[in-house]
Amino acid sequence: MSRNGLLIDYQYCTGCHSCEVACRNEHNIPRGKWGIKLTEVGPWQVEGDKWEWNYVPVPTTLCDLCEDRVKAGEKPTCVHHCLGQCMEYGPVEELAKKMAGKGKKVVMFAP
């Protein structure tokens, strides 16, 4: 059986926190803990107008890839609510294929 994962194209993650809050709502996660947590890298100047500034949401051990929602035919809540629509859910093999067609700022988690 194939394992499922989350693909995050962080070229388009705007740092909006929707994944964090939607996840907490879905799983009733208390303050101080997270099912998925936004991380920030940068900002710093690379050279001239080129800058490094990335947000990457990282799933934690509390992430069950929204098992119940997925069973009911819906997307995980982080994927559903992501304002940048930069997250995808699916079997890791399929996501890996999709990754190949994206830019450099892409990551896959298989929590």
Next chain:
Amino acid sequence: MSKITKEWKHVNEDGSYTVRTCGWSPPGDHPVGCGMKLHVKGGKLVKVEGDPDHPISQGRLCIRCLTLPEFVHHPQRITTPMKRAPENRGKDIWQKISWDEAWDIIVPKIKEFKKKYGAESIVVFGGTGRQACLYYYPLGFASIGTPNVCYPWSGWSCYGPRCSITDYILGAGYPEIDFAGTYPDRYDNPNYVVPKWIMQWGKNPLMSNPDGFFGHSLIDLLKRGTELIQIDPRMTWLGTRSKYVCQLRPGTDTALALAFINVIINEELYDKDFVENWCYGFDELKERAQEYSPEKVADITWVPAQKIREVARFMATEKPGAIQWGLAVDENPNGVQLGHAILSLCAITGNLDVPGGITMGPPAALLGKWRMETRRNLSPELWDKRIGAKEWPALSTAMATTHPDETLDTLETGKPYKLRMGWFNSSNFITPTCSAQPDRWYRALKSLEFNVVQDLFMTPTAMAFADVFLPLPTFAEADGVVVTHFGRNAVFLGAINEALRVGDTKSDIEVCIELGKKLHPDMWQFDSVDDFFTKQLKPELGIDFNDLREQFIYQPKYEYRKFETGKLRSDGEPGFNTVTGMVELTSTLFEAWGEDALPYFQEPPYSPVSTPELFKEYPFVLTTGARKFTSFHSEHRQISTLREIDPYNEMEIHPDAAAKLGIIDGDWVMMENMFGKCKAKAKLTPIIHPQVVHSTHGWWYPEKPGEEPSLFGVWESNINTLIPHKHIGKLGFGCPAKQMICKVYRIEEGV
């Protein structure tokens, strides 16, 4: 959560139900109208989920809506009317009353003031962006009967200037980038063209989601190949994904716009056909632009001359493209000229009203029209008494309000007459949102004899002034209509459907109708809220309110190139609805009002250039008000999930500048100038120029003592105390909220 269904109200198997709705406010947002499902169980809003069938938001939702249940059921929310004895103002001594008791206090008071001192002795204050801004005008004009409706921000510095400039120069509704919002199939529609470029001028719509534009549409377009250009004093996250960033000195925008015009005209890159057929006063603009060479403007703005040339060439040669302008245009005493220059750039690059360019609304639009019609309740003599109308004709022609700065002067001096009663509709404006010198307003407003405040929480403003507090419902708790761009370029209309009601609240329109029937019944011949909306919708769209509920979203058909077909003018002739019938690159109206007919650059009132001596003492340029995902102006400070993400007022300072001052990241600092001071937590970041600092706005601390003198700590982190009163442009618009000066120093104690 139940399965998403397309009924507007769906009862689930367990007896809970789900209501499909579009968001506006409160809690605050500009009219973006994101689609969502509200899940109600046992009389409580238990969950909010984005609606994937909404053509614009497509299931996406920001954290302000995702935390709506926390807001709706917050223990500090006020959900019954309350009264307080006038001598107890500023004290937390309230008595709960019924709505009938509230009306029994309010209605005789209004009648008394009108009889004794004239209706003009009553002033209605409105805040920014919330649904209330559709209703506080009729509340004043038609329910109460006063001509004095006031948006108190110095120079009317939010949205109003941009709308007025558009009226004068284009004779059209609000210009917006074409993001395929009117098409159910959006970007896939065959009539749509993806813009080659979008310029964000003083705007960061990811956070601010302003005025009907769904901000993350920019991300949709980035993915489809649109190149972004940022004009911003800060390197924003969007800037890091952009082709060009012009990181300019705050307040020098108009010089930059004129330099773009200089390059485009002198290199003959402009759209000759459009300029010849549809523009008035091109030769004069060409002559004016000669004063703004890229080299000269580079010195003024800090943007290199070569970059100015490259950006100008790119804008003029790639088509279609669009400019989106932000609050920075309004919050600038030189902003009318900036707006004029930006619209001129849109015109001479040939991007007005074309697919993938800039859309324009018709001159008057839905609900907006009704708002203005309510003025007929006021006699011409009474209308003439509107504060500041005679002194500021350009502002008072376009805006049906008082002049904000004159209103403070009137409160302080009693001239031309004394104001006696205030009605604060969703406006917490002594908190640093929409007033300059809020400490002066605070003292002046104390002179009012009777005040009504409508809000959802006890705010510093309500605690300071209210004699009667009327509680409002959230958008989850009342019926309504989302009118994107406040009706001035309706991308779509969305249904707001009541899902539940907490406590004993009344919505803005319910209050208007109920109070109106008691005082001016001829103006309020509506049986119900439902009937009211149906009477607005039916004549223009042929649908009633229930149809809109069922349909959920109404997207009007958009027509491009309306200037060719006569659809922009009331007389049906081709052209623009201006005095000359053309885009006025040279403005006939500005000239008539004693202003220069052409755009020009003027230094900010306080700057390294205009006040070099003061700048030695206050060596930073201060820019304020950039948004965060976590709040809308002064709202959301008591929502713990959001406060956990953004706990305090934050100021951004460059690490090099901070090092010289011994400030490290997370230190508490004071920003101070000759007008006031404000505490914040320092955030060291290279995205800001070493000579510039930025402060967030809207801060107060609901966890602090509410009674005077604290007023929830409203004076501790009040950035607008640093903004001067009445430093406005010649036509009455614009204040220096984004281009002040200050010093910064580390302080020991925090909040």
